[in-house]
Amino acid sequence: MVETNPAPQQSQGQKGAWLSIATYCLLTAAKLTVGWLAGSQAITADGVNNATDVLGSVAVLLGLMVAQRPADEEHRYGHARAEGVASLIVATIMGIASLEVGRSAVLSLVAPGREAPQGWSLWVALGSAALLLAVYAYNLRLARRCGSSALESAAYDHLSDALISLGAAAGIVGSNVGWTWADPLAGLAVAVLVARTAWSIGSGAAHMLMDGFADRERIAALHGVVTGIEGVTGVQDLRARSLGNTVAVDVTVLVPRHLTVVEAHAVADRVEQALTSLADVGAVQVHVEPDLDSCTG
Structure with a gap:
């Protein structure tokens, strides 16, 4: 049996994982603070989503680090499938987060006396979307150059999060023009999008871990x-x-x-x-x- 060493590519992929961790830490702190101060259910839900993304990005980083290890007596094919495990962890965390975000959004949607969030919170949502789109483009390019499935999963998660931030922005705008239900409804839409992305990432990772090869x-x-x-x-x-x-x-x-x-x-x-x-x-x-x-x- 002949094997190649994928360590250099996976080492490059760690740069993208570190970038994801730093970005999500910044966005989590900003959104949870702004969501509380501005009274926005959509921004708060987005912040909770980003908090789970921090854990997911750490899982991706650990997966990339483990995947660098060479083959040994117990792992004759090496440790490359650690990336698949990392992707599955990301999907699980996202799935759990979607349930909590959805629950909070529904409770807010049916609660009486809803108030519109502060209009200035819109800029936080738009700024978040722009930043996440930039990180998505960088990590997707890096993932394809390195051939990292875990980093590519994380990149598509960035894209999903950017769309979620745009949805939160739409909810804030809607609430401020008189549709007070728009903000919690945007929070519910966040939950659905997160769940969909989690399913996509998780099913792909499970397919690989079960020796699936569809090409x-x-x-x-x-x-x-x-x-x-x-x-x-x-x-x-x-x-x-x-x-x-x-x-x-x-x-x-x-x-x-x-x-x-x-x-x-x-x-x-x-x-x-x-x-x-x-x-x-x-x-x-x-x-x-x-x-x-x-x-x-």
Whole structure:
């Protein structure tokens, strides 16, 4: 089995995680304070959401740090799936937060004597959206360059949070023009959007942790690489699974039945070398079977 070391890319990805943590700490403090002072349910809900994002960003950072560890006796494929665990933690935290935010919004929506929040809180919501869009663009670009699934999940969470802040801004505007229900309704919309994002991130992480690999075109491309190698008469089985930012490939190839063990081993080596030369392929395991339909020469 041949493996590559993804540590340099994951080390780069930590920069994005630190940026997320700093951004969310700032926004949490600002929104909870402004939400309390201005009396905005939407801003408060957004602040609670950002507080959970701090925990999620810490989980992403820890996942990236663990993923750098090399393979050992207990983890022969390395620790790259720590990123998937981190993404699942992010999704869980977001899901719990959405329930609490939704509950608070509903209670505020049905409460009598609602008052409109202070108009100046609108600028906090708009400023938050602008900042989160900038962090989203930076982290998405970094995630794709590093091939980090956890950082990409965090980037899409930033985008979701930016839209949530815009929704909070709309609620504040609505309340100040006489629709007092608009602010708590915006808080409820925040909860729905957070829950939707949590489901998307969590289902993707679970799919990867359960060895799911849905890219049929990539499987076909790998199959084509193997069948084009000298000495391979066919591919009996080829499987792939995600390991963080790389793909692990297990392949069983057919070789002419008259080959010696040494010659068959040479074919397996060529298969390994061809697959590991691909940018996204990490671990490779090759098994050789005799092609009983081949001529004996």
